[in-house]
Amino acid sequence: MTSQTQTQTQTGQQQGTHHWVITVELPGRAMETLYGTFTPPAGATRHDVFLAIKNDIAQQSPQMARANVVFFALEPNQL
Known part of the structure; x- marks a missing residue:
């Protein structure tokens, strides 16, 4: 995935x-909520972004590769 997970407060331009x-959840074993920002490439769909995030989670935590998605939200990063 080409995104960067943001864990610090930064300006909108960054x-x-x-x-x-x-x-995501492994029933009876683990549940994890993750968040970040992402700039999709031109022509990307919501599904493309979802798969990129899931793939990134699997790379960072291989045990979560088959986890169930309990919640997913993707919104423009502006107020």
């Missing part, structure tokens, strides 16, 4: 164009 939140 963040991606979209903010995402995802909660």
